[in-house]
Amino acid sequence: MxxxxxxxxxxxxxxxxxxxxxxxxxxxxxxxxxxxxxxxxxxxxxxxxxxxxxxxxxxxxxxxxxxxxxxxxxxxxxxxFAPPPGSPQRGLYMTWMFHLSNTLQAAFKDWFYPERPAGADAVEGAKASARTRIEECWDRVEAQIRSGGPYLVGDRVGAVDFLATMLMRWSRNMPKPANEWPTLANYIARMKARPSFxxxxxxxxxxxxx
Ligand SMILES: N[C@@H](CCC(=O)N[C@@H](CS)C(=O)NCC(=O)O)C(=O)O
Structure with missing residues (x-):
């Protein structure tokens, strides 16, 4: 349970x-x-x-x-929802799970709580840094889905896609949200079309x- x-x-x-x-x-x-x-x-x-x-x-x-x-x-x-241990896509799956969690999600933390890294006086700098790191990550996700898609890791939806889509959603009110990347826009539309959504x-x- x-x-x-x-x-x-x-x-x-x-x-x-x-x-x-x-x-x-x-x-x-x-x-x-x-x-x-x-x-x-x-x-x-x-x-x-x-x-x-x-x-x-x-x-x-x-x-x-x-x-x-x-x-x-x-x-x-x-x-x-995960490539099994020993399968060819296992490494890529783990790489993206950790990259999204350690790097992208951590950058979102700075975007949403910009006073935390260096105090209230450094909020603008913290947000600018977070924005850069988030947008650079969208570049990498865009390239990965374009070359290795149609999902983040191959042709099956999985755990990494639920994580990625949640993070894309978090960018919706940013100056450049994830759906401004063309491959990401298509990916987001497919994920949102799932009845579970x-x-x-x-x-x-x-x-x-x-
Ligand atoms: N790495 C954690 C981060 C969770 C997290 O930061 N959640 C936010 C809500 S989206 C939160 O609890 N924020 C409260 C805080 O940071 O004080 C995870 O992925 O579960």
């Missing part, structure tokens, strides 16, 4: 999306981040970082969205970037 602590549109979105895609039993617990519930002692017992998501798997609280996606892919191999939006009460 899975219990996902989520907040609409947050880093929990990709995990929620994959749970819907897998069709496995799960329970959702909404964390009101505006009210600071992610910093309350009850939540910190599950996730001492105070970040969303947390997913309780058979009684054990786990976190890090990319790790949760990889775990779900591993626990439900019949869905084919509509279910996800309804459940999370999302409307932007529908």
């Amino acid at each position: 899975y219990t996902l602590y989520y907040s609409p549109g947050a880093a929990s979105l990709a995990v929620h999306w994959m749970l819907i895609e897998l069709g496995v039993p799960h329970e959702l617990k909404k964390v009101n981040m505006e009210a600071g519930e992610h910093r309350q002692p009850e939540y910190l017992k599950l996730n001492p970082n105070g970040f969303v998501p947390t997913m309780v798997v058979d009684g054990t609280p786990l976190y890090e969205s990319a790790a949760l996606l990889m775990l779900l892919a591993e626990r439900h191999p019949q869905a084919g 509509k279910t996800l939006y309804t459940r999370e009460g999302l409307t932007e970037w529908a």
Whole structure:
């Protein structure tokens, strides 16, 4: 049994999306981040970082969205959401999971919380740096899908695509959102056309970037 602590549109979105895609039993617990519930002692017992998501798997609280996606892919191999160990695309899959998580998602953290890297006086510089790093990453994702697509790693949708699409969504209000890259625009349209995306939006009460 899975219990996902989520907040609409947050880093929990990709995990929620994959749970819907897998069709496995799960329970959702909404964390009101505006009210600071992610910093309350009850939540910190599950996730001492105070970040969303947390997913309780058979009684054990786990976190890090990319790790949760990889775990779900591993626990439900019949869905084919990760190239199996030893398969030719395994390395590329792991490379992109970690690159998106370590590099792109980290840059988004600086974009959304620009006062954190160097204080309130350095917000403009932090945002400019984050924007550059995010756009450079879209260049790389664009090139990868163009040469190795139509999905991020080959011809099957998988965990890495739910993560990538969530991050593309986060760019929607940036000066140059991901859908300004032509191959990414096509990819986003295909990912958004999945019936599970509509279910996800309804459940999370999302409307932007529908
Ligand atoms: N690396 C973590 C990051 C999670 C994360 O930063 N989530 C955001 C919401 S999208 C959050 O909890 N922010 C609260 C904060 O940084 O104080 C993951 O992917 O799960």
